[in-house]
Amino acid sequence: MKAIGFTRHGAPEVLETLELPDPTAGAGEVRIRVRAASVNPVDAIIRLGLFDGMVADDRHPLVTGMDVAGTIDAIGPDQPDGFDLAVGDAVIGFVVPSGSHGGYSEYIVLPSLSVTRMPSNVDFVAGASFLSNALTAELTLEALALPSGSTLAVTGAAGAVGGYLVELGAARGLVVIADAAADDEKLVRGLGATHVVRRGAEFVGDVLDVTDGRGADALGDGAILTDAVLPAVRDGGQIAFYLPTDVRPDRGITPFHSYVMRSATRHDAIERLARMVERGELTTRVAEVYPADDAVAAHQRLEQGKLRGRQILTF
Known part of the structure; x- marks a missing residue:
């Protein structure tokens, strides 16, 4: 699968397209075909090498991204009580980046408790803009x-x-x-x-x-x-x-x-926020949209500040 990551820390220009193995959904997990992922300030902190415990090198690329929206394309066994999603459902998910596991990816596997049905009144771009x-x-x-x-x-x-x-x-x-x-x-x-x-x-x-x-x-x-x-x-x-x-x-x-990130599986809160968006009680704010291949430009703009809303990468 395609992912946007880096093998050395530094300026936005370290971001590049990577080819990584497709992940597989395990027990209590789902795999999402990502359509949109948000760009957050913490992504830049990780890219700069300022996030404890996250170090990139040639053998260990890092992929960032904490918010994704897409469709479920695989469901692992042993799902939690109350799980009601199916393959093909549009969902949003909260990602804890770790190594090459990050939201800037074509596919991502997440705990089902980190995922909920996408608000029916938004598209993938807006769906990826608010959760974290x-x-x-x-x-x-x-x-x-x-x-x-x-x-x-x-x-x-x-x-x-x-x-x-x-x-x-x-x-x-x-x-x-x-x-x-x-x-x-x-x-x-x-x-x-x-x-x-x-x-x-x-x-x-x-x-x-x-x-x-x-x-x-x-x-x-x-x-x-x-x-x-x-x-x-x-x-x-x-x-x-x-x-x-x-x-x-x-x-x-x-x-x-x-x-x-300690609360990535707080499904009750994730679900509550998504439904607030669906009822029009919580706003989504998208500042800019970039193809994933233009992640460098997105991070360059992020560094300039004064954004009102989130930048979104599309896959």
Whole structure:
């Protein structure tokens, strides 16, 4: 099968077309003929050699990609209770990249618990655009366990994880205080933000103003600003981080360190998010679409930043 990967770390140009053996579905697994795969920032982190435990060389190519959409073309034995998919069904899946096992592939084998029926109202491109980021946000909100009416501040609210924090937080009845540049304010309000505040140096002061000086009950740091935004959190509040950090909050603030790959088989959450998309309660945002052979160009554009939505590779 064709896959897009690399045998050395570095700039986008290290990406190349690889020929790999077709994978086989084992017990509790399905094989998907991939039609679309998303490009996420973590893919670039792996490509650059900055992800612990993932090292490429000539004998061990790496293939990245965490979100796929396609059709089931093989089903292994011993499926989990409640499994109701068939060969030919359109599905989406969450991928934990490991070695040459990654979403940038024509075929991928996944645990059935990592797969669910594709929302009926989207195509493969949109189907591949949301799962890992929405799951990251969903698991964050589960961990924060904020009661309805609590305040959630969000940095990077126009981005993928930040946008889903806004959308899913609003659906939980939270008062969402989200940052946005002027040209993103309409987008962020449309996702359900209660208050839109300024990005950057003014963010902390704006959050404190909105909360009458108290600070937010919790903060999802989608923009990876870490200690710079801690003053926006109230004493005894919570903050969610999305990259490894040495920051140790004071004032009784509890950190949550997100690592969505540990939850790849959270089928209940994966299914819930897919059905929210199907009901129009959760958005899909596609920034750009590239043929898989143009993955280098996709990664070059990723490095420029300011994307609103996910880039998608098609197979």
